[in-house]
Amino acid sequence: MSFVVARDIFQSYGTRPILQRVNVTVEEGEFISIVGASGCGKSTFLRLLLAQERPTRGEIRVAGAEPAEEPGRDRGVVFQRYSVFPHMTVRDNIVAGESFRTRWGMFSGAAKRAARDRADETLRRIGLDHVADQYPATLSGGMQQRLAIGQALTAKPRILLLDEPFGALDPGTRLSMHDFLQDLREETGMTVFMVTHDLEEGFKLGDRVLVFDKPRWDPHDPNAYGATITYDFDARDGGIPFQRIKEDTHVFRPA
Amino acid sequence: MRLINRHPGRLTRTALVALPFLLAFGAYAIGSDIRLTANPSDKLLPAPSTIAETAHRLFTMPDQRSEKILLWGDTAASLIRLGLGVGISAVLATILGLLIGLLPYVRATLAGFVAVVSMIPPLAVLPILFIVFGLGELSKVVLIIVGILPFLIRDLSARVIEIPREMIVKAETLGASTFVIALRVALPQLLPRLIQAVRLSLGPAWLFLIAAEAIAAERGLGYRIFLVRRFLAMDIILTYVIWITFLAFMMDMVLRWLSRRLFPWTEASL
Numbered sequence: 001m002s003f004v005v006a007r008d009i010f011q012s013y014g015t016r017p018i019l020q021r022v023n024v025t026v027e028e029g030e031f032i033s034i035v036g037a038s039g040c041g042k043s044t045f046l047r048l049l050l051a052q053e054r055p056t057r058g059e060i061r062v063a064g065a066e067p068a069e070e071p072g073r074d075r076g077v078v079f080q081r082y083s084v085f086p087h088m089t090v091r092d093n094i095v096a097g098e099s100f101r102t103r104w105g106m107f108s109g110a111a112k113r114a115a116r117d118r119a120d121e122t123l124r125r126i127g128l129d130h131v132a133d134q135y136p137a138t139l140s141g142g143m144q145q146r147l148a149i150g151q152a153l154t155a156k157p158r159i160l161l162l163d164e165p166f167g168a169l170d171p172g173t174r175l176s177m178h179d180f181l182q183d184l185r186e187e188t189g190m191t192v193f194m195v196t197h198d199l200e201e202g203f204k205l206g207d208r209v210l211v212f213d214k215p216r217w218d219p220h221d222p223n224a225y226g227a228t229i230t231y232d233f234d235a236r237d238g239g240i241p242f243q244r245i246k247e248d249t250h251v252f253r254p255a
Numbered sequence: 256m257r258l259i260n261r262h263p264g265r266l267t268r269t270a271l272v273a274l275p276f277l278l279a280f281g282a283y284a285i286g287s288d289i290r291l292t293a294n295p296s297d298k299l300l301p302a303p304s305t306i307a308e309t310a311h312r313l314f315t316m317p318d319q320r321s322e323k324i325l326l327w328g329d330t331a332a333s334l335i336r337l338g339l340g341v342g343i344s345a346v347l348a349t350i351l352g353l354l355i356g357l358l359p360y361v362r363a364t365l366a367g368f369v370a371v372v373s374m375i376p377p378l379a380v381l382p383i384l385f386i387v388f389g390l391g392e393l394s395k396v397v398l399i400i401v402g403i404l405p406f407l408i409r410d411l412s413a414r415v416i417e418i419p420r421e422m423i424v425k426a427e428t429l430g431a432s433t434f435v436i437a438l439r440v441a442l443p444q445l446l447p448r449l450i451q452a453v454r455l456s457l458g459p460a461w462l463f464l465i466a467a468e469a470i471a472a473e474r475g476l477g478y479r480i481f482l483v484r485r486f487l488a489m490d491i492i493l494t495y496v497i498w499i500t501f502l503a504f505m506m507d508m509v510l511r512w513l514s515r516r517l518f519p520w521t522e523a524s525l
Contacts, residue, residue: 050424050428052424070427071424071427071428072427072428072430073428073429073430075428076428077424077425077428079421079424079425081419081421082419082421082422082425083421083422083425084425085422085425085426085440086444086520087443087444087518087520088443088520096426096429096439097429100426100429100430100431100435100439101429101430101431102435103432103434103435104435104438105431105432105434105435105438105439106439135519135520137520148425151425151429152425152428152429155428155429155430157428
């Protein structure tokens with residue numbers, strides 16, 4: 001059984017369909033890029049994966065478990081903005097990745113010192129140790145996103161969900177964030193879903209690129225139909241994509 | 256150059272800040288002088304020097320009968336009432352604001368009710384408070400609470416709702432319970448807003464305090480002002496008014512300083 005299975009997902013807001021008939025299976029450790037035009041349900045699909053919303057029909061199972069009812073520790077997330085806590089220092093933001101699951105949301109005594117040491121180690125790895133005592137607002141956009149990713153990984157999720165994480169960054173910072181993300185992935189081997197507007201970014205980082213689009217389009221009522229996955233590209237092999245045929249065409253295919 | 260782009264220099268700015276104060280003082284001094292030359296025993300606009308003398312007497316000389324300095328006793332009585340009223344309101348508003356802002360069930364139950372209650376004119380229910388809580392300290396403190404608590408609750412719950420959903424979801428993915436989200440995410444971000452809201456509600460709090468003291472009290476700043484009004488003792492009234500203004504201004508300064516001192520991260524974001 002595959003690690004993440006989305007089966008026959010429909011999602012509508014009121015009478016307006018957003019997603020229809022979305023089916024996808026993902027193996028553990030895959031990096032999935034999700035692209036598509038604005039308003040084609042990419043972020044909705046991510047929220048469904050996150051269990052922030054529940055689908056109108058269908059279900060998403062992770063590792064064969066029952067569909068989740070609310071966001072939890074098995075799914076980490078980084079949004080484009082507001083992903084770190086502004087009232088905590090950079091170090092405390094990392095510590096929060098471990099301490100929030102406790103009863104009072106904080107450590108004391110020896111556990112606190114140990115958590116701080118681990119946080120400092122994490123900060124060294126993500127190159128933020130020199131700003132450990134500053135507040136996030138004093139950091140650049142790239143540093144804030146690095147902190148957000150570091151914080152999400154501290155909680156050791158099984159899936160990492162990224163909603164346009166580099167959308168607000170300048171091109172140079174974006175490239176260094178790509179390296180950062182690829183390094184982290186090699187280390188952890190985590191399953192990642194990333195929504196992006198940038199096709200190049202999607203193909204560069206992803207093992208697979210899912211394209212969301214509306215299969216039918218009514219010119220008199222553009223909102224009549226929802227979007228679904230229209231292409232499922234294989235983006236591996238040194239970034240040379242080849243298209244995988246989704247239909248069973250009864251044609252010989254080398255294994 | 257457009258007017259919106261013209262800024263005063265340091266010196267000009269200081270002069271401009273002082274200008275309205277000097278003008279107001281000058282206007283009063285001239286008005287008082289005109290009336291006093293016409294009638295030296297006029298009591299309506301006492302000369303600034305008379306006010307200064309009265310102030311000196313009020314701040315230092317004990318009352319002949321009770322042998323206590325009345326002004327300090329009045330100040331203490333009023334500040335205790337004000338502190339209790341504002342303090343209790345702030346604590347209740349923080350708890351209720353968090354509950355209404357975070358929990359949809361509490362929001363559905365209380366938000367409409369608070370919105371309606373906040374429309375009740377507090378002074379209209381003052382007689383009820385006097386009847387229910389008596390003429391003692393309690394009814395004055397309750398009037399301040401009735402007056403500012405609904406505003407504080409509405410303001411603070413709106414601030415909690417304003418916290419970006421992303422931040423709450425992020426905390427959920429780190430495994431935080433509702434309690435931990437309230438304690439570690441919502442409350443710390445609410446406290447600077449609480450200080451702002453308390454600063455704004457200090458004006459109404461003073462209003463309700465003085466109104467309650469004017470009607471029924473044995474001491475207090477508002478009581479004294481309304482007492483000496485019978486003797487047309489403008490010098491005493493003006494001294495008390497200046498003193499109250501000074502106290503209110505100092506409270507505002509202290510709260511602003513506290514906000515900057517305790518929550519350095521709010522400054523960093525600006």
